[in-house]
Amino acid sequence: MKSKLTLVKRVDFEGLWDRLQGEGRSTFTTAEIRDITGASPESVRAAVANAARKGLLFSPTRGLYVAIPPQYRSWKVVPAAHFIDPMMRHLGCSYYTAFLSAAAWWGSSHHAVQEYQVVVDRYVRDRRIERVRLRFHHAQSVADRQVVRVAGPQTMLVVSTPEQTVVDLVEHQRWGGGPSNVATVIAEMPSLDGVALAELAGRRPQPVAQRLGWFLDFLEVDVDLMPLEQVARSGRTTPLAPSGRATGERSDRWNVLVNTSVEPDV
Numbered sequence: 001m002k003s004k005l006t007l008v009k010r011v012d013f014e015g016l017w018d019r020l021q022g023e024g025r026s027t028f029t030t031a032e033i034r035d036i037t038g039a040s041p042e043s044v045r046a047a048v049a050n051a052a053r054k055g056l057l058f059s060p061t062r063g064l065y066v067a068i069p070p071q072y073r074s075w076k077v078v079p080a081a082h083f084i085d086p087m088m089r090h091l092g093c094s095y096y097t098a099f100l101s102a103a104a105w106w107g108s109s110h111h112a113v114q115e116y117q118v119v120v121d122r123y124v125r126d127r128r129i130e131r132v133r134l135r136f137h138h139a140q141s142v143a144d145r146q147v148v149r150v151a152g153p154q155t156m157l158v159v160s161t162p163e164q165t166v167v168d169l170v171e172h173q174r175w176g177g178g179p180s181n182v183a184t185v186i187a188e189m190p191s192l193d194g195v196a197l198a199e200l201a202g203r204r205p206q207p208v209a210q211r212l213g214w215f216l217d218f219l220e221v222d223v224d225l226m227p228l229e230q231v232a233r234s235g236r237t238t239p240l241a242p243s244g245r246a247t248g249e250r251s252d253r254w255n256v257l258v259n260t261s262v263e264p265d266v
Contacts, residue, residue: 011037013047017056017067026078026154027066027086060129064090077130080116082154084134094121096147096158098137099175100185102165105150105157108188117175119145119160119168137175144203146196162189163196170212171204179241183264187219198227206231207238213254214240218262229253 016037020028028036033044048065051057055073057065066083068076081097088095097105099117115133118124121143124136139145146164149156160168166186169176176182197216201209209232216223232254239246241260248259 011039011043011047013037013039013051016047017051021067021069025067026069027064027083029063029065029090031063033065058129060087060127060134061091075131077132079153080132080134081152081157084116084118085152085155085157088118088120091124093124094142095119096142096145096160098160098165098168099172100169100177102160103169103176103185103189105159106162106165106190108185137172146200161196163192163200165189166192167197167200167204167208167212170215171208173241179260180263180265183215183219183262184266186215186221187264187266192216192221192223194224195227197223198231201228202231206235207242210235210238210254210256211240214251214256214258215262217251217253219264 016033020026020036030041030044030048033039033048034041037044039047048057048059052059055076056068058068058077059065060083064087066078068078072078084095084097095118096102097117098119100113101117103109104113115135117135117137119137119139119142121139121141123138126136127134146161147158148161150159151157166189169182169185173179173182176185197212198209201212209228213225213228213232216225216228235255237250237255237257239257239259240248240262244259246257246259248257250257
């Protein structure tokens with residue numbers, strides 16, 4: 001017991017966080033800190049609380065801590081893309097970066113994203129950590145979504161592909177800022193694959209394919225729309241804006257009632 005107390009006194013918690021970052025470790029649990037230092041649980045709890053007060057660490061969820069590098073210490077937090085992957089692994093949750101946050105990843109960032117949007121396979125509470133806002137959207141199945149793992153600022157990230165991003169935004173227009181903003185984002189997206197769009201839209205209710213076809217047609221996006229027409233064919237007339245009025249011009253090609261004005265900012 002005496003030797004253990006001596007070891008605890010020698011732990012340099014003040015320099016530990018910078019040392020871990022230098023070794024490429026920006027996130028860690030309290031259990032990992034105990035394993036690294038050999039310190040007691042009480043000492044670790046006191047150390048992380050002290051570091052958090054000094055703006056050296058923050059905790060996005062219970063039991064997980066994120067080191068804050070010097071350039072972000074005035075924020076008392078780091079951007080969500082720096083820690084969302086280890087946070088989701090810590091929670092045991094399947095996820096992907098989605099909607100406007102994914103669109104920004106693919107270069108469509110006409111408007112600054114005010115929150116980091118994530119699709120998850122179970123309920124996760126929205127939260128705000130200083131200037132970072134995390135918004136979680138639950139989906140019944142994340143496994144059938146088209147995603148890729150990419151190298152983020154600190155860790156790997158799961159991000160929806162450009163095609164999945166567009167389909168998600170058309171299905172949930174309010175999460176993309178409304179029809180006009182969704183149109184702006186689609187117009188700024190990189191080259192899209194018509195077959196992939198049709199396949200992904202075919203997994204959603206048919207109005208999604210109809211609305212998606214209308215948006216792509218309206219924006220004159222350079223993409224083969226024939227596969228999507230096969231999916232959208234014979235659907236009943238669907239409103240472009242699901243919660244909009246029941247009047248407007250009808251698009252015969254997509255069987256869409258254009259019940260709202262769409263003014264992309266491009």
